[in-house]
Amino acid sequence: MTALAPAADVDTERSRPRSSGEKWRRRGPLLPALIFTVIVTQIPFLVTIAISTLNWNVLQPGERSFLGLGNYESFAGLGNFATVFTDGRLRTAVINTVILTASVVLVSVLIGLALAILLDRKFPGRGLARTLLIAPFLVMPVAGALLWKHALYNPDYGLFNGVLNWLWRLFGAGEGPTVDYISSTPMPAVVAALVWQWTPFMMLILLAGLQSQPGDVLEAAKIDGADGMQTFRYMTLPHLRQYLELSILLGSVYVLQTFDAIFTITQGGPGAATTNLPYEIYLTMFRKYEYGEAAAAGVVVVIGTIVVATFALRLILSLFQEEASK
Amino acid sequence: MSTVVDPSTAAVPAEQTRRRMPRRKKKDDTSAVAGPLWALLAWGLTLLFFAPVAWMVVTSLHREADAATNPPSPFAPITFDNYAALFDRGVVPYLVNSATASIVSTLIVLLLAVPAAYALSIKPVEKWTDVMFFFLSTKFLPPIAALLPIYLIVKDVGMLDNVFTLVILYTSMNLPIAVWMMQSFLAEVPVEILEAAQVDGAGVIRTLLSIVAPIAAPGLAATSLICFIFSWNEFMFAVNLTAVRSSTAPIFLVGFISSQGLFLAKLCAAATMVSLPVLIAGFAAQDKLVRGLSLGAVK
Numbered sequence: 001m002t003a004l005a006p007a008a009d010v011d012t013e014r015s016r017p018r019s020s021g022e023k024w025r026r027r028g029p030l031l032p033a034l035i036f037t038v039i040v041t042q043i044p045f046l047v048t049i050a051i052s053t054l055n056w057n058v059l060q061p062g063e064r065s066f067l068g069l070g071n072y073e074s075f076a077g078l079g080n081f082a083t084v085f086t087d088g089r090l091r092t093a094v095i096n097t098v099i100l101t102a103s104v105v106l107v108s109v110l111i112g113l114a115l116a117i118l119l120d121r122k123f124p125g126r127g128l129a130r131t132l133l134i135a136p137f138l139v140m141p142v143a144g145a146l147l148w149k150h151a152l153y154n155p156d157y158g159l160f161n162g163v164l165n166w167l168w169r170l171f172g173a174g175e176g177p178t179v180d181y182i183s184s185t186p187m188p189a190v191v192a193a194l195v196w197q198w199t200p201f202m203m204l205i206l207l208a209g210l211q212s213q214p215g216d217v218l219e220a221a222k223i224d225g226a227d228g229m230q231t232f233r234y235m236t237l238p239h240l241r242q243y244l245e246l247s248i249l250l251g252s253v254y255v256l257q258t259f260d261a262i263f264t265i266t267q268g269g270p271g272a273a274t275t276n277l278p279y280e281i282y283l284t285m286f287r288k289y290e291y292g293e294a295a296a297a298g299v300v301v302v303i304g305t306i307v308v309a310t311f312a313l314r315l316i317l318s319l320f321q322e323e324a325s326k
Numbered sequence: 327m328s329t330v331v332d333p334s335t336a337a338v339p340a341e342q343t344r345r346r347m348p349r350r351k352k353k354d355d356t357s358a359v360a361g362p363l364w365a366l367l368a369w370g371l372t373l374l375f376f377a378p379v380a381w382m383v384v385t386s387l388h389r390e391a392d393a394a395t396n397p398p399s400p401f402a403p404i405t406f407d408n409y410a411a412l413f414d415r416g417v418v419p420y421l422v423n424s425a426t427a428s429i430v431s432t433l434i435v436l437l438l439a440v441p442a443a444y445a446l447s448i449k450p451v452e453k454w455t456d457v458m459f460f461f462l463s464t465k466f467l468p469p470i471a472a473l474l475p476i477y478l479i480v481k482d483v484g485m486l487d488n489v490f491t492l493v494i495l496y497t498s499m500n501l502p503i504a505v506w507m508m509q510s511f512l513a514e515v516p517v518e519i520l521e522a523a524q525v526d527g528a529g530v531i532r533t534l535l536s537i538v539a540p541i542a543a544p545g546l547a548a549t550s551l552i553c554f555i556f557s558w559n560e561f562m563f564a565v566n567l568t569a570v571r572s573s574t575a576p577i578f579l580v581g582f583i584s585s586q587g588l589f590l591a592k593l594c595a596a597a598t599m600v601s602l603p604v605l606i607a608g609f610a611a612q613d614k615l616v617r618g619l620s621l622g623a624v625k
Contacts, residue, residue: 029441047475123365143597300472
């Protein structure tokens with residue numbers, strides 16, 4: 001630590017403004033971004049909380065005006081929240097959200113880890129392979145969802161059944177099966193399309209983690225006679241832990257918000273089999289016009305996200321401080 | 327990297343230099359060479375993941391009749407008619423709206439984020455980490471929960487179906503990412519150089535232009551590409567807040583399906599066309615992509 005003292009001195013000098021004039025001069029460049037963010041992101045959430053306490057259905061407008069934005073019927077207290085947790089549809093949506101998020105994140109982290117380990121070694125065309133692997137994440141999510149629905153899953157001419165049919169004929173087994181993936185297994189169908197989209201994200205974070213491993217430690221392990229599996233188990237995996245956590249947490253926060261894929265591939269169906277909370281909120285808002293209920297469900301999603309995000313923020317904070325202390 | 331003399335290590339005792347050196351030596355220098363089986367497996371999985379993208383492009387170049395065959399016919403004759411058909415169906419206004427929303431919001435994001443990042447790194451305000459984490463926390467709030475009030479307010483002020491509504495929303499969506507990325511890039515500008523410039527009598531503007539800008543330029547480019555990618559791909563706000571005049575590219579795609587008859591080849595052409603700008607931007611920014619996706623936490 002003593003060797004780092006000069007840098008630390010500079011840092012305190014940097015971060016300790018002297019007079020109040022200097023303080024405000026430093027705050028100046030920050031204020032536009034800060035004020036913009038507060039207005040555009042915080043105010044809508046406060047309004048959501050306010051609406052969540054109202055009985056407000058657009059089809060049965062009441063007498064009372066809500067900030068001039070529309071008329072609601074009456075104050076509901078926590079009634080909408082009771083509906084969110086007792087209404088069958090919304091409960092299904094909560095369960096679907098958990099299943100969808102958990103399976104997409106876990107499967108894509110596992111495949112992403114396998115790919116990252118594979119790409120961590122030198123082989124011909126490694127750079128090109130990495131570039132090609134990023135592509136699924138860059139394809140517009142709506143385009144990707146439509147591609148899976150029509151070009152891959154279609155029972156008559158989709159690529160999956162097409163390839164099965166080709167294999168069947170190749171081996172003289174007649175016509176291949178015509179599976180209708182989206183209606184027979186709707187949830188796995190959505191999960192597979194999302195895993196395809198999110199695996200590159202996981203792979204990139206984990207590959208960055210693998211490559212940040214100090215080379216000399218691995219060399220030392222080799223000299224000390226550790227084999228590949230031992231090195232991975234006792235050196236790489238512990239080092240990779242925070243990257244795994246980061247990819248799981250960030251992935252959860254993003255996949256929890258999935259809307260494009262549900263809207264495009266299944267419209268939440270069949271029935272409500274693949275309706276997740278964001279899609280259910282959308283339906284409650286623009287199909288049932290139950291504003292109060294939609295807002296209450298929105299508040300529930302925010303609380304759920306905050307739980308996951310708190311862990312994510314703590315992790316990012318520790319990575320951030322580690323980086324800052326370098 | 328190692329050929330450049332790092333000013334932060336140049337003046338410190340040799341002992342510390344030695345302590346810091348191993349950190350600079352990333353594993354890549356020593357990363358093991360894969361055997362043929364390893365390479366085969368890596369390439370096999372890569373191609374499996376890339377196959378849907380390749381299939382999309384291949385199908386977009388076939389006639390409708392060749393696109394919807396079973397078993398598939400990947401080697402059918404090539405045609406560009408599907409792309410021409412997109413222009414007949416009026417894809418241009420959608421692309422213009424997407425470009426406007428993405429480019430204008432990215433510019434505003436940079437205008438707001440660069441000074442903010444400066445005030446969070448080079449001349450930091452008090453409690454600057456708290457401010458950083460406030461920005462980050464807004465990124466974790468699910469946009470669907472804000473949709474209703476935003477819809478009501480936008481309707482009230484008569485800004486439904488207006489591309490500038492999307493500009494404002496995309497700006498708020500990307501601002502935290504840009505602040506975090508730019509902060510991490512500006513924090514890499516060595517203090518010693520800034521102090522030396524000050525000693526030599528360079529003013530703030532001069533210092534910014536001749537010292538900070540060249541070092542931060544690649545970071546600025548990567549940040550703008552990432553903001554562009556997220557805005558271009560955004561669907562939820564676009565589908566709920568636009569109708570006719572200001573719909574963006576993803577809305578064009580969704581509207582495409584209502585047509586009857588064979589449409590697969592044209593759909594693939596449309597999907598390829600709207601994904602192309604982001605694929606190009608993403609490949610260009612791929613070395614910095616991880617930093618943007620992890621909000622600067624992973625470098």
